[in-house]
Amino acid sequence: MTGLVPDEVVAEAFEDQRGRLVAVASRMLGSRADAEDAVQEAWLRLARQDAAAIDNLAGWLTTVVGRVCIDMLRARKARPEASYEDRLPELVVTEDNDRAPEDDALLADSVGVALLVMLDALRPAERLALVLHDMFAVPFEDIGQIIGRSADASKMLASRARRKVQETHRPVDERRQRHAVVDAFLAAARTGDFEGLLRVLDPEVTWRAHTSRGLVVRVGSAKVADRAQHGIKAKLTVRRVLVNGEPGVAAWDTSGKPRGVMTYTVVGGRIVEILSVTDPERLAAVDGLGSLPAG
Template sequence: MVPHDRGDALAEAFEQERGRLLAVAHRMLGSRADAEDAVQEAWLRLSRQDDGSVDNVAGWLTTVVGRVCIDVMRSRRRHPEALYDDHPPELVVVADDGSDPEGDAVLAESVGLALLVVLDTLSPAERVAFVLHDLFGVPFDQIAQVLDRSTDASKMLASRARRKVRDADEPDVEHGRSRAVVDAFLAASRAGEFDELLRVLDPDVTWRSHTGRGVVERRGAQVVAARVQRGARADVRTRSVRVDGRPGVAVWDPRGRPIGVMACTVVGGRIAEIDSFTDARLISRTDFPQAPSA
């Protein structure tokens, strides 16, 4: 058997880990393209290592991918505008007013997407600690190296993230209660009632507007409420829906053509995340329920 040279051996070791690394990065970043970029960066760094300098390739790559993901998440927070992957995400939109009993079966397919939404509410360090430990079983001493913190601090970050995820899965996210919060938000939006909007919005709420030109983030209840107020008088038709399992609203123009959809995440009795989608490509690929009567 012909022995591999150093480059071939590293490449083989990397290829054995590629699938796992992509899964880890995708859970952290929520974007396939960003995950692939993070894994590619890990390979470039590995290929520059001296012969024999890496004893545990799997652990080393996990550490590098984790740190690259942290940098990406921090950059997103500093620069909230971001582009879609090559293709906009697909949405599952079903009526949420008792008129579509078959829709409940579709919702079971969106559990993973709902988890990603909750993960978006975590800080970068919390998300890395939770994803690596709770979803992929990476030990805390290795997570500590990724985060450049102590093992105990890494455990605390994972515990805090776990508590937030658990809280989001408990009564407040029980659909009826979440639906009531979102309906109160929609009523306040239509009426342009600023104080009522602030009452149902988390002070640190994040609103992501997914448009054909990319994604723009707005943060903070005051900013979001002011933006919502400006659109209160729009001439549109709306209907309560579930979007990937989350309570939301679908929007049609006066002629009954779908023009957008919004999904909300409720945490602690307030809306913590809003995602609105108006990208024409995405809307054209999404199955909408029947539009309400004019």
């Protein structure tokens, strides 16, 4: 192509790539909103370029989005005072049928609480190398161009990141233990057993509840147990589910409409974090919840 490419042609070519770019950025940043911002920045940069001079538009856009994501990750670490507590990760709800999470392609491809914890332990360059290569099969030569390293150095970054992630992998027996802890919590909550709740809650447990009124945060086992011991007052159908591979529960009303989802993070035999969503708008965005039967 020679000369400037018509705006509508550039826009159409960009839209063809948008879905893939958002997926890359989501897995890098752990937030759909942040991913959309990164992709929008790529569009603004493309608009300032002579698109006809770009030989490989898909590669160029991947490079730009990757660099924008790295900048955003570095900015987060440089401003630790910035709060991300109200950021709700993308949630994928599936049936709890005792399968290992890694056996489920949907879970393996999602970005959720567990994966975000692992990825947050990585440096931005490690994170990008792992995500682009292992999730999107981007060659190390291309990754090297994005992060300003050689192909061999990029391969080493991905290998190091992979080892870090694998070190956090929890075996089947530990997953069963986590389920047992959550079951004990739910049983104590149903019966209003305050002492039973304290036994399975970490003293510094944090409960982040995304409600229609906004984010409500409770910290400390006493406060969490006090709220949980009241049990479920409404007429809801509650069943165990997996939320991004972690133990959780979902609730439906008598008409079969989803009313809530909750997931738990268990460390050392105690619950250290609870995440719940009852806000209807946020619930509507939870992947898989609407497709599960309420019974």
